[in-house]
Structures are given as structure tokens and as C-alpha cells.
Amino acid sequence: MAGLEDLYREIILDHYRSPRNRGELEVPPAHKVEGFNPLCGDEVVLYIDVDPETETVRDIKIAGQGCSISQASTSMMSSAVKGKSLAEVHQLTRAFKALMSIHESKLEGEGDGSDLEAELAGVRLGDLEALQGVVKFPVRIKCATLAWNTLQQGLDEAEHAPSP
Amino acid sequence: MSALDPRTIRRDFPLFEREVNGKPIVYLDSASSSQKPRAVFEAMDDVYRRYYANVHRGVYEIAAESTNAFEAARAKVARFVNANRTEEIVFVRNATEAINLVAYTWARKNLVAGDVILLSHMEHHANVVPWLMLAEERGVELRWIPMTPDFRLDLTDLDELLAGARLLAVTAMSNVLGTINDIRPLADAAHAHDALILVDACQFAPHVATDVQAWDADFVAFSAHKMCGPTGIGGLWARYELLDEMPPFLGGGEMIRDVRLDGFTTNDVPWKFEAGTPAFVEAIGWGAAIDYLNELGMGAVRDHEMQLTRYALDALRARFPESLSIYGPNDVSIRGGAVSFLFDGIHAHDISQVLDEDAVCARAGHHCAKPLMRRLGVPATTRASFYVYNDEADVDALVEALAKAEKFFGI
Numbered sequence: 088m089a090g091l092e093d094l095y096r097e098i099i100l101d102h103y104r105s106p107r108n109r110g111e112l113e114v115p116p117a118h119k120v121e122g123f124n125p126l127c128g129d130e131v132v133l134y135i136d137v138d139p140e141t142e143t144v145r146d147i148k149i150a151g152q153g154c155s156i157s158q159a160s161t162s163m164m165s166s167a168v169k170g171k172s173l174a175e176v177h178q179l180t181r182a183f184k185a186l187m188s189i190h191e192s193k194l195e196g197e198g199d200g201s202d203l204e205a206e207l208a209g210v211r212l213g214d215l216e217a218l219q220g221v222v223k224f225p226v227r228i229k230c231a232t233l234a235w236n237t238l239q240q241g242l243d244e245a246e247h248a249p250s251p
Numbered sequence: 252m253s254a255l256d257p258r259t260i261r262r263d264f265p266l267f268e269r270e271v272n273g274k275p276i277v278y279l280d281s282a283s284s285s286q287k288p289r290a291v292f293e294a295m296d297d298v299y300r301r302y303y304a305n306v307h308r309g310v311y312e313i314a315a316e317s318t319n320a321f322e323a324a325r326a327k328v329a330r331f332v333n334a335n336r337t338e339e340i341v342f343v344r345n346a347t348e349a350i351n352l353v354a355y356t357w358a359r360k361n362l363v364a365g366d367v368i369l370l371s372h373m374e375h376h377a378n379v380v381p382w383l384m385l386a387e388e389r390g391v392e393l394r395w396i397p398m399t400p401d402f403r404l405d406l407t408d409l410d411e412l413l414a415g416a417r418l419l420a421v422t423a424m425s426n427v428l429g430t431i432n433d434i435r436p437l438a439d440a441a442h443a444h445d446a447l448i449l450v451d452a453c454q455f456a457p458h459v460a461t462d463v464q465a466w467d468a469d470f471v472a473f474s475a476h477k478m479c480g481p482t483g484i485g486g487l488w489a490r491y492e493l494l495d496e497m498p499p500f501l502g503g504g505e506m507i508r509d510v511r512l513d514g515f516t517t518n519d520v521p522w523k524f525e526a527g528t529p530a531f532v533e534a535i536g537w538g539a540a541i542d543y544l545n546e547l548g549m550g551a552v553r554d555h556e557m558q559l560t561r562y563a564l565d566a567l568r569a570r571f572p573e574s575l576s577i578y579g580p581n582d583v584s585i586r587g588g589a590v591s592f593l594f595d596g597i598h599a600h601d602i603s604q605v606l607d608e609d610a611v612c613a614r615a616g617h618h619c620a621k622p623l624m625r626r627l628g629v630p631a632t633t634r635a636s637f638y639v640y641n642d643e644a645d646v647d648a649l650v651e652a653l654a655k656a657e658k659f660f661g662i
Contacts, residue, residue: 091608095601095660152630224604
């Protein structure tokens with residue numbers, strides 16, 4: 088059985104207690120997006136400022152409330168994507184999701200982890216790797232992925248929003 | 252001294268023979284769904300093994316036996332809630348379906364735009380969303396009874412709120428706060444305004460002797476699975492005259508008297524509302540659950556839970572005087588055994604995760620009551636809830652596991 092220390096790594100608790108990039112950005116130019124996890128009431132609010140010229144995440148601020156995993160994951164995500172190009176963000180998102188779904192793909196017989204290696208190749212996850220323990224607690228995977236799904240939704244919306 | 256002996260009772264529930272993480276299960280989630288005594292699945296097993304045949308269909312012996320057992324279960328439910336007539340019990344899937352049945356039949360027949368439905372801030376989504384759907388569809392106005400700071404209904408403006416109301420739909424016991432609402436005065440107030448009253452008794456009926464006639468209620472909804480019965484079966488009680496005048500709910504077999512190519516006539520109450528093969532095996536299992544509860548005595552069930560809830564409230568406050576907030580009344584005479592709480596700085600989900608290590612099963616989340624959570628200003632709570640098989644040792648295990656969680660998260 089996986090122990091609590093696998094789930095609640097120190098770096099996660101640190102992000103939970105002292106979330107990075109907490110705050111708001113002016114909308115517009117920033118885009119605001121909210122994500123909910125109906126299971127436990129986790130709530131993630133993102134303010135994403137994308138520079139259309141360079142296609143880069145110029146700034147990101149986070150708000151919301153929820154469990155340590157959802158809030159720490161949001162904080163870590165914000166640090167990971169800030170200043171990155173949209174292409175890099177996309178790559179990070181895929182890599183993070185692969186990290187989270189390793190269990191599911193094995194269960195469904197769709198892969199043996201080699202997909203994961205492919206997704207992770209050349210991507211530096213850094214602190215985000217601390218969230219890997221979450222896959223041993225399948226109920227909590229949604230808590231960890233909420234921030235990334237919300238980010239994806241926000242970037243999609245921002246892309247399709249009429250230019251100011 | 253409680254008249255119930257939870258340690259003896261636990262032997263009737265095979266699930267408690269199991270261990271999780273090498274520890275005996277401390278089940279504190281009966282407000283979500285209760286465990287089942289052996290007698291319930293033996294009764295269901297008996298149907299499948301000895302007399303399984305569709306009800307109200309065949310003339311052969313085993314069909315007659317299954318039909319008799321099914322209708323006997325209806326009579327047990329009727330007596331359990333003190334219905335005036337057995338036909339006043341409509342079998343449905345659960346309390347949610349019972350409330351939806353009223354929303355789709357009585358309400359859609361009788362309510363028009365501008366009519367008012369009065370609800371309260373402490374309702375479960377099952378008694379909120381069907382009315383929100385009706386409001387969207389019909390332009391019915393929803394009003395809300397607010398809550399006092401000590402977690403009770405604030406009835407100060409009840410008469411104003413009831414002005415123009417056609418229905419008051421309210422819970423008899425909050426699944427989050429444990430608060431017991433005094434139904435009779437609410438029914439009297441509703442009737443004085445020519446409104447009907449629907450009571451969500453899903454939490455109440457498993458724990459307190461239920462008397463729909465003493466309430467002077469019009470509709471009462473409840474589920475079997477919270478009162479030792481199986482899933483997939485529940486009941487709507489309504490006054491016979493109301494049921495008689497209500498249009499049918501789902502169309503199909505059983506609910507008809509005659510079908511022609513150009514129309515149909517409906518069956519008698521209550522079968523008019525029971526289209527299709529019903530969950531009769533589950534209904535029979537529910538009957539066995541009611542027998543089991545009657546054997547214990549609902550008075551003893553209530554006494555036991557009041558004592559255990561008192562013990563739990565005191566133990567939690569004594570151990571965590573600063574860091575823990577309890578959401579619900581402190582007076583156990585006006586509350587049930589669902590105890591919601593929150594630690595400063597630790598999310599309910601994280602608490603539940605740590606409790607799970609010690610096989611302590613407690614619910615974390617919004618408990619299908621988001622309007623209430625917003626009113627309380629919290630995203631989620633942890634909820635421990637008790638039933639006949641719980642005792643002080645379970646509360647002690649909870650307190651110890653919480654102390655561990657507090658230490659782990661370092662507050």
C-alpha cells in the first residue's frame with residue numbers, strides 16, 4: 088500500500104502552504120478561466136496573459152480553493168508555464184498528463200509506459216515530478232490534473248476570443 | 252446506558268468482518284449510505300433462489316409468491332412511516348426520484364409562471380435541482396428560507412416567504428449539518444397559505460421514527476439504502492387524494508389499465524406511477540431492513556445516536572479546541588448523527604486521505620449541498636456520520652486519526 092509520504096511530498100506541501108503566483112491580472116488583456124472538480128469542490132481560477140506577438144505566456148496568476156493536491160498542482164503549474172512559449176506549454180501539458188495517466192493506460196492495456204517515455208522525452212518537469220505519487224491514489228488524479236485542464240481550456244478560449 | 256449494543260449489532264453486518272490496511276473498518280459514512288445486515292441480502296437471495304418471477308404478471312404459484320412479498324414490503328414501508336393507507340406508498344428508485352416524480356407530475360400539472368416554491372438553504376441538491384429545472388422551464392419563482400448562525404432554519408419571515416407559495420419543499424434532517432427541522436409547524440404554515448409541503452426525509456427516516464400523519468405532510472421522500480436496505484429502491488409517500496389526481500410519471504407496462512391504439516387509461520394508485528418491472532427484489536430486501544430496524548426499535552435507534560453524537564461533539568471539541576470548527580447545532584435533541592467539521596488550513600479531502608490510512612471511512616466534499624457550502628463559506632467539509640453499528644470506540648478512532656492528520660499537515 089502506498090504511504091501518505093508518497094502522496095504528500097514535502098515540495099507539494101510547500102506549494103500548498105505558500106502558493107506561487109497567487110493574485111489577479113487585469114482582464115483584458117489577460118484571460119480569466121475557472122475550473123471545478125465536482126467531486127470534492129476544488130476550484131481553480133487562472134488569469135493568463137499571452138503575448139500574441141511571441142506566443143508566450145507573459146504572466147499567469149492563480150486563485151481558488153481546494154485540497155492540497157489541487158492547489159499545489161496549480162501553483163507548480165503556474166511556475167512551470169510562466170515565460171514559456173505556447174508550444175512549450177503544450178508539450179509540458181502532454182508530459183504532465185502522461186505522468187498522471189500512466190496507471191490508466193496500463194489498466195486499459197494501451198501501453199506499458201513506453202508512451203510515457205515518448206511524451207517525457209526532452210521535457211523537464213522539475214518540481215512537477217513530485218506529483219507522480221498521486222497516481223498511486225487514483226481518486227486524487229483529478230485533483231492534480233484540474234489546473235492543467237483549466238489551463239488548456241483557458242488557452243483555447245484565449246486563442247478563439249476576438250482580438251481586442 | 253443505550254438500549255442498543257453496537258458490538259452485537261455489528262455481527263449482523265458481514266462487511267465488518269473485513270479489514271482495510273490490516274485494520275478493522277471504522278465506517279462513519281452512513282449518511283451517504285448505510286451498511287446492510289445479513290437479513291437483507293438473505294431475503295433478496297431467497298427471492299432469487301426460491302420464488303423469483305415477475306410481479307403482477309403471472310398467475311402461477313411463484314409469481315403469486317413474489318407479488319405477495321412485494322406488496323407485503325409496501326405495507327411494511329407504509330407502517331414504518333405511519334401512512335394512512337398502504338396504497339400511499341409509491342416505489343421509486345430513491346428519494347431523488349421521489350422528488351422528481353412530484354416535480355414532473357403534480358408540479359407540472361398545477362404550477363404556472365409566477366407561482367412560488369419555497370425551499371431552504373440547507374437542502375440537498377435532490378431537493379434543489381428539480382425545482383431549478385422547473386423554474387427554468389415554467390418561470391416558477393424559487394424562494395429560500397435562510398439559516399440562523401446556529402445552523403437552524405430562520406423562520407422570522409416565513410409568512411412573507413410563503414405569500415403566493417404553492418409548495419414548501421424542505422428537509423426533515425440536513426445531511427450536512429444534522430439539523431432536524433420541526434416539520435409540523437412548517438406544514439401548518441404552508442397549509443395556512445394554501446401551499447402543500449414536501450418533506451425530504453431521506454436523512455430523517457433511517458434515524459428517527461417517522462410519522463407522516465403527525466407531520467400533516469403532503470409528500471414525503473425517502474431512500475432504502477440509508478436505512479439498511481438495498482440500493483435502487485426508495486419511496487414516495489403522498490396523501491391518497493393527491494396521488495389520485497396526479498398525472499402518471501413514466502409510461503409503460505404496469506402503470507396502465509387499458510391501452511388502445513388511440514390512447515390509454517391509467518392503473519390505480521400507486522401502480523399508476525410504477526411503469527415497467529419494478530425493483531421488487533430490492534423492495535423485498537427493504538422490507539427485511541425495516542423488520543430489522545423495528546426489531547431494534549426506532550426509539551432505541553434515536554437514543555443511541557443522540558448519545559453517540561453527544562460523545563463525538565464533546566470528544567472533537569475537547570481534543571481540538573482551537574483548530575476544528577463544527578458545522579451544526581450543539582444540542583443533540585435537535586440534530587442527527589451527521590457531524591461536519593473543518594480544520595483550519597487543512598482541506599477536507601486531505602483529512603479524509605489520512606483517515607483512510609486507519610480504515611476510517613468518512614466523507615469529504617460538498618455533500619451534494621453546494622448552496623449550503625456557499626452559505627457556510629467553505630469549499631468542503633469532512634463529515635462523520637453514525638448509525639446503529641457505531642460506538643464510542645469508532646469516535647475514538649476518528650479522533651486519533653484526526654490528531655495524526657493535524658500533525659502530518661503541521662498546523
